Amino acid sequence: MSSINSFIRENVESIGDYVHLAPDIPEKKLNNATVAMKCESLVNSIIAIQDGTRFGKGDEGFIFTGERMIHHKHGEFMYSDIQKVTFQEETDNSFGIESTKKSLVIQTSSSTHTLKSMHGINEKKLAQFLNQIVTNFSDFKEELQILVLTEMSDEFKKAYLKIIVNMTYEDDKNIDATELSEILLLRTRLQLSDEARNEILDYVSDISEDTKLTSDSLINELRELSDGSQHESIMISLVKDIINTHYSATNNLAKDFDFIIKNKELFELSDEKIDFAFKAVKDGQAILDEKVDDDKIRENASQLASAAAAIGAPIAAVYISGSVVGLSAAGITSGLATLGLGMGMTGGLAVIGAVGFLTYMGVRSVSGVNELDKFKVKQAMLLEALKQTHSTIHEVIGDINHLVNTLNEIMASSEDNREKLILAEKRVARFVAALKKTSVKADVFEHSVNLTKCPSILDHGRFFELSNEPTKKELYHFVMGRYVMDDINEKKPTYKLNTSASTKELEKVAEILSKLGYFDMKKSIHAKASQALSGVFN
Template sequence: MTNVNVYLRENLANVTSKISIAPNIDEKKLNNAVKAFGFSGSPSNVVALLDNTLMGSGKDGILFTGEQIIYRASFSDPISVPYASIASAAYVETLTGSKKDKIEASVLISRRDASDLSITALINCDYRKLAETLQGCIDGFEEFKEERQLVPISELSEHLKMAYVQAVINMAYDNDDVVDDKEFAEILQLMTRLDLSPDTRFTLRAYMASSSAQIPLATLVEQINTQSPAGQIKALHISLVKDLINLFYSTGGRDVASFAFLQKNRALLQVSDEEIELAISAIKNDHDMLRDDMTDDQIVSALKLLSAKAAAVGTPLAAVYLSGSVVGMSAAGLTSGLASLGMGGLLGMSGMMTGIGVAVLIGVGAYAGVRKLTGANEINRSKRRELMLNEVIKQTQLTISLVMKDINFITGKLNEYIQAHGAQDEKIKKLMGLMVQMTSAGTVLTDKSSSAQASANKLRCAQYLDEGKLKALTREPTKAELYDFIFGFYEEREIVAASKDEDKQIVTKLVIKSGRSSQELESLARAFEAIGYFNVSDVLKGTAADVAGKARDKLSGLFS
């Protein structure tokens, strides 16, 4: 049987309409639940949330992870029940009322320590299905483990990413036995979005150079499946189909029915007609977002329709965007753009990324500040879209930078080859000298651009980090990982500071560590924007929450 996390995602949706399955759990509701249920793990490990509140706050009900359920009845303390501790889960009907003429349904959990727990009073719940699902966990699995529910391809193994891109290259060759300039450009952008290592890029360069070196698609799909996180194989297949269709469109293809590579590999890719239609809609939507006449409101409306279509298909919308957007946005950049539209939770990306990936939520605070300053409705309508366009520009510039590095590499190899074979022709030597000079100049300019971008990104970060302020702004569970991420960029250093009487004194402050790349500083800047570090309203809100928290702690100390 599949991994327990997958099993739960596939079966819990039928228990009640009041349940949210990862990654489609509202961020505010998830934060409420993590705190109310006393869950100490990462919010990204939550499989599902059965919200039993009337107002939809997420503070009562059942929280499911790969290791346990946490049950919290109204006005009661949360009760954690590890699956490994459950002996059985049974559907029970009890006669209630003065005349014993009413039936109350419940789920009786019998634990291995001989204690019982009755789960009841759930709104619109199919208790029989809930009992069957829990019993299925006990009968079908021996190992129970919490894990992230969805991971973008850029954070997966290099082996998986290589096989993924090789599958796309196979399609380019299958089309007309050549990788033309449009296909090459699309593949390069895909490689940039997936954040490949230099070694992987080198291997793929060689793979693209010869159609005779192709690895069978069946082998590549098997490699993707083997390297995939548990439960993410289906999502990876849908994402791959989206990238294949996009490449088909880039060369003038219009009707997917005539897309020979896809049609002959349908069984291997295991995608339905509905999932293919979803991928096509996502591609069209991506291009529509960059149209000059597309306003923010229209983008939001289109994304909601796309999300509804994904829900109807039974696929998280995030599955379509695991490799980012086909117009050039990475998964991180797309999430950033959606957050700027007030739709940060649409893809569930905030819970599926760690490390640098966690810092992609740009936060609506920065945009709100711009809106208040300008007061111009026309600017307001497109300001957030501008953020998405800027992300496309950055990704394109990064792709060009990687192309320059690849050209430098190839030039160096060609020069070595000519020297090794003793080519003496003066014209060849002159041309090679010019080629080396041009590519070297390109490297200098690329480095200069990267340095300037790094400096610009650094200006968007705190020069001296206020740790107290950072703590106050990262109290929410879904932002908690951002504390460690941001703090990890800083180190204590002695600074010469001028006092009011102009005497110099040595003080210790937290400053950014040296040697950070432009890309890392970009992620750090986004992290600051995500928590509203420079936004007065967010700072006041965070400080108020911090003060309230300290007050509660003091009061509880007085009465304990």
């Protein structure tokens, strides 16, 4: 039989309408409910809330945890103290109009409570739900419903990473530099202690058919080191990281490769939930496409949330270890919040008055400054990914120092350790290669960031007006050398950004445009006006 937390999660939606499951409970509703029902200390253990208000405020209704149910009017009911729940239905003929009144009677060891007029509640279904809890369970406990892997123990993180290591080894009995780079990036995001990092380092270095731990034993370890209600989210996250590491190493975005097929029963995930993890990887990698802007990121996140809801999976499951391009869980949450999406967070532009905002955007649109606004969140997310990648490089330098120290110890201990020396040298070489791969990934992120800083289509007339001075001609020619004329036959040609320009060149283009005032509203409007007047008099 499933645990009480799992049972509630799987069945609580049957009690009626307006039921919200963690971790996808809207933040405002969750705060209103916990304050109104005086249970702020339980906020991370709340499995579900039922919003009993008519306008969605959330401060009336029910809260469910692994030990108790709380009602806004009747207070707290410990499951272990409930003796019986009865559904009552009475016919009322008051004022000559026949109506049916439904209620719920909860009998505890010390009192009896009658609950009436519960908005959105199916009283009969709620009685059945509570009686199943009372009859079928005796072990009640609170479990954390909001999970981020960085907050788990080192033992848990090591088991999680070792499964990824197993996947990279089992395909060809070798862990190459690209695979090692992905393992090290994930290790950074999970934030292991120095001792745990070195243990993963040794596991990678020493792995063989004889030393490899079975994935079965490692998944059992994950189960033992976490609450039962978290297990499905952990497995979705694990499958997402397995798919992404495989893709990064093979350049083959797939969900049906040998390791997934072989261990599918161990993951205990339906095909739909594996598809969900696959879509998360696909959408995550899309952020590196120069055509993907904030609107597309928002659209992909909304579609992913809809897919999660359709299969009963928590959307946060694909974020708890960070994103596939290197974002930390906090970085993803921050980015989605800015777009007004994600994990109960709110954000975006609500603080700006509607009229003022529309006027502001109208002016920016006329002046042509607003193009890069479409990439603000993408840019911030890529910068966070870049920061994480630099952290990995810093950690790998520490790994190499650790290996060099080991090498020195071997050299000092005996002159007859030639085999150990050769093995140690190979390990150092492997980590140097992984460091180079990680550095290349950092360069990709930096290139993507710089693409978002440059307009994809250059307003040539405006730029010409801003740079039409002798001292600025060199800057003009440098920028124009990084744009390609799209159609020479048109009277007004289009200048498109050459996306194959080097990272340093793109960085310099963005800096020149910024310094000349291309993105400055006041200077931009002035340049537009000058351009228009020039056209009139010429």
